[in-house]
Amino acid sequence: MQMSGAQMVIEALKHEGVDTVFGYPGGAIMNVYDEIYKQDDFQHILTRHEQAAVHAAEGYAKVTGKVGVAMVTSGPGFTNAVTGIADAYMDSIPLVVISGQVPMSLIGTDAFQEIDSVGISRSCTKHNYLVTDAADLPRVLKEAFYLAATGRPGPVHVDIPKDVTAQIAEFDYSRPVEMETYKPTTKGNARQIKKAIEAIAAAKRPLLYLGGGIISANAADEVRAFAKMTGIPAVETFMARGTMGADNPLVISMLGMHGSYAANMAMSETDLVIGLGARFDDRVTGKLSEFAKNADVIHVDIDPASISKLVNAEYPIVGDVKYVVEEMTTLAKGKVDPERYAPWLETIDHFNKLHPLGYEEEAGTIKPQWVIERIGQLLGEKANISTDVGQHQMWTAQFYPFTRPRQFISSGGLGTMGFGFPAAMGVKRGDMERVSINVTGDGSILMNIQELMTSVEYKLPVINVILNNHFLGMVRQWQTLFYDKRYSETDLSMQPNWVGLVESFGGVGYNVETKEEFDAALKDAVEKNVVAMINVSVSRFENVLPMVPAGGSLFNMMLEYKDK
DSSP: OEEEHHHHHHHHHHHTTOOEEEEOOOGGGHHHHHHHHHOOSSEEEEOSSHHHHHHHHHHHHHHHOSOEEEEEOSTHHHHHHHHHHHHHHHTTOOEEEEEEEOOGGGTTTTOTTOOOHHHHHGGGSSEEEEOOOGGGHHHHHHHHHHHHHSSSOOEEEEEEEHHHHHOEEEOOOOSOOOOTTOOOOOSOOHHHHHHHHHHHHHOSSEEEEEOTHHHHTTOHHHHHHHHHHHTOOEEEOGGGTTSSOTTOTTEEEEOSTTOOHHHHHHHHHOSEEEEESOOOOHHHHSSGGGTTTTOEEEEEESOGGGTTSSSOOSEEEESOHHHHHHHHHHHHTTTOOGGGGHHHHHHHHHHHHHSOSOOOOBTTBBOHHHHHHHHHHHHGGGEEEEEOSSHHHHHHHHHSOOOSTTSEEOOOSSOOTTOHHHHHHHHHHHOTTSEEEEEEETTGGGGGTTHHHHHHHTTOOEEEEEEEOSBOHHHHHHHHHHSTTOOTTOBOOSOOOHHHHHHHTTOEEEEEOSHHHHHHHHHHHHHHTSOEEEEEEBOTTOOOOSBOOTTOOTTSOBOOOOOO
């Protein structure tokens, strides 16, 4: 069928089953937006900033497991989107980002709103395309969705010059994707899996090290079954929170820079690390030479480039975690004796009792950790929890009782302030049945506050809970601990009228000073089911603990801090 390049974009989205596109139009992509105006197969959500469009698509992708789609124009429209694309790349989130480009005759002429989008996106996408002929669009768009969702997921960028969107060509979306150089390995090597099971059977202190790749692979059920059958305890990375479920007796907690004492000590004492879909990044390992230094490592990952990148794996297994763990479970039956690990579980229980995760209450002050716990008590699994980046993010990872994968939505790798609110909009769009909570700070929320308008207009109720300490809290914490309290440019004492601000956009707001007021505000916001902002005054100098100083060893944690 003959059609324009702009029509092909719409038809491709229909074929891919896309129900939501987040975006912001501009001159170079107007032909595509003209076709969006004429169709009713998917909803376009007009964000108020291109960065927010990509974060919203990320939130949608993280909560649904589908490919998120964002659309922006050329020049500043694209550069605004780059932070979101880089964020998705770091967290391996499947996205297709379509950008408009100036006409081909103007490329390289410093034309109005021209930028080398493909050059910019090359280092922060799984793959990118500059389409110079409309006849290539069906193949390119089909490949883009395939690449985004298969293997190690990630963002794919498609840049389309304006004149290409006006060209007429044949649209045929029935051809299968054929890419000779891209063939992800999903089934792990049987010999390597067998060796790994033998190592597990011989180990005395094995430890499952669970990464976000498990959630991407929808492999949480298989991992829980493997842990239950073998009796092996597990630690979760920040990106894997919810994999095991908070009430699972085998999950120790999160490990790493702000991990629990028990989780970090278990990693330091284990004799066999069983890494599943995890990257061994610096926030987890701390000082590499001291990381699990008495242990062998089994590393299962779909991306061969990740294996032995930082920590050498004696048992490398390239494959999809879901299939590999299924195979491991089958082979482990009758070979792995859970009773063998009883002394190891007793040791971990001792670690838990020695320094449990907690905080000190303070009369007349709301502790931020209490707020997180309280949301968990009141909403539990009924809520999806997004966060911005900072202290509130770490407290959420530590204290919220996540019971399922895809319940915790945050910016892990890039650590993008301003991520939380637009992501929570995308989360709500992807899961309208659950409450969408964005836990944020008084610094982060202002970085994409304009999305209050989007959230109100499209009836995507997000409850923003601001843990307001009048500081850029995490930077202030480092200044306290490592810069002799020189609080350079982190004081946020000047604040907006939060309630007036959200009400001016059509939402509801609450200022909270007591626990009773917080309960009442959250209950009211949930019942009203509208865009809300709960501004909670919390302890100003609270620190996130435990803490492993950057470059330190996991077993050398700062467990308490007494202000002098």
